[in-house]
Amino acid sequence: MEVLQDISLKTYNTFGIDSRAKYFAEINSEEDLKEALRLEEYPEKFIISGGSNILITSDIDALVLHINLKGISIVEENEDVVTLKVMAGENWHELVLWTLERDYGGLENMSLIPGNTGTAPIQNIGAYGVELRDTFVSCGAMNIGTQEIDTFSKADCEFGYRDSFFKNEGKGKYIITSVTLDLSKKNHSLNTSYGDIEAELEQNEISEPTIKDISKAVIVIRKSKLPDPKILGNSGSFFKNPVVSKSEFDIFSKAYPEAPFYKVSEEAYKIPAGWLIEQCDYKGKRFGDAGVHKNQALVLVNHGNATGKEIIDLAYRIIADVKDKFGIEISPEVNIIK
Numbered sequence: 510m511e512v513l514q515d516i517s518l519k520t521y522n523t524f525g526i527d528s529r530a531k532y533f534a535e536i537n538s539e540e541d542l543k544e545a546l547r548l549e550e551y552p553e554k555f556i557i558s559g560g561s562n563i564l565i566t567s568d569i570d571a572l573v574l575h576i577n578l579k580g581i582s583i584v585e586e587n588e589d590v591v592t593l594k595v596m597a598g599e600n601w602h603e604l605v606l607w608t609l610e611r612d613y614g615g616l617e618n619m620s621l622i623p624g625n626t627g628t629a630p631i632q633n634i635g636a637y638g639v640e641l642r643d644t645f646v647s648c649g650a651m652n653i654g655t656q657e658i659d660t661f662s663k664a665d666c667e668f669g670y671r672d673s674f675f676k677n678e679g680k681g682k683y684i685i686t687s688v689t690l691d692l693s694k695k696n697h698s699l700n701t702s703y704g705d706i707e708a709e710l711e712q713n714e715i716s717e718p719t720i721k722d723i724s725k726a727v728i729v730i731r732k733s734k735l736p737d738p739k740i741l742g743n744s745g746s747f748f749k750n751p752v753v754s755k756s757e758f759d760i761f762s763k764a765y766p767e768a769p770f771y772k773v774s775e776e777a778y779k780i781p782a783g784w785l786i787e788q789c790d791y792k793g794k795r796f797g798d799a800g801v802h803k804n805q806a807l808v809l810v811n812h813g814n815a816t817g818k819e820i821i822d823l824a825y826r827i828i829a830d831v832k833d834k835f836g837i838e839i840s841p842e843v844n845i846i847k
Contacts, residue, residue: 510534510541512551512572521575522560523623525742526817530555530573537577539686543656545574554653556684558597561624562632562744565846566817576627578686581607586694592646594689597627601634609721614697615644615690617724618706621731623738623745627685631675632842633668637703637727642668644690650675650683658686671749671842699723705730734805742811743802747824748782749842761835782831782839783807789830799823821845
């Protein structure tokens with residue numbers, strides 16, 4: 510393991526923010542990670558993986574550790590289920606494609622989500638009615654203080670909507686090194702409940718879809734709505750869809766009967782943040798090189814040379830305007846690095 514100095518992080522975050530790391534090291538094994546964490550001459554450490562769910566707003570005066578642990582292995586399997594151990598540095602979408610080639614079901618709705626597998630539990634990533642916790646068994650995470658690998662069960666992770674133990678009590682205390690998943694080998698449980706998926710399948714005259722069909726539909730939908738980070742810097746959905754109480758929803762729906770919504774439970778409703786932002790006339794708007802994507806108002810973009818501060822300033826402006834217009838508070842899904 511080599512420690513480098515003054516390294517640009519532009520290619521290590523999907524927003525393409527040209528922040529600089531004072532020190533930088535590539536982590537290719539758990540032994541590399543242990544060694545790096547024990548380097549007392551660099552007391553401050555900063556962890557980065559796929560860089561898909563962060564917005565860096567300044568240079569990082571620390572040793573940046575890029576987690577690049579690779580490998581997919583079968584832990585056990587029977588006729589119905591296969592258990593996979595996936596190392597943290599594996600690209601998430603490439604993992605999904607790997608499972609589809611082997612007809613392993615469970616991840617197809619989460620096709621084309623950017624980032625690496627190790628960050629998936631932090632965010633409890635999800636899309637089109639499916640979340641990571643639906644197939645999650647456990648994860649291995651290195652304790653930053655002891656450099657020991659601890660195992661976290663699904664219950665230990667305290668998964669919520671785009672939330673987990675690792676974003677709360679465990680923040681800054683652990684580095685996820687691997688994720689273990691249970692996937693189906695037959696009799697796959699298909700989720701086509703989202704209208705976009707149903708419409709895409711119907712357009713292609715597919716009445717009995719396979720997991721590959723669902724994945725292809727999701728990829729088409731995501732590409733039509735979300736920009737490719739390699740072309741236009743972004744981190745996917747920047748904001749969470751707000752969940753409101755039934756009483757709040759009743760007031761909102763009377764004022765805006767045309768608004769889309771999703772019933773979470775008898776007492777909770779989810780309102781698309783993208784719709785709220787679009788009603789505030791931000792969709793497709795540009796403020797210097799920071800902007801809102803033309804096809805999906807949930808997505809903030811870097812048109813080339815925006816700074817992290819310019820993007821977060823735009824985000825705060827949007828949050829304030831949505832609150833002022835609807836009385837609903839939206840919040841970032843992306844981790845803000847200050």
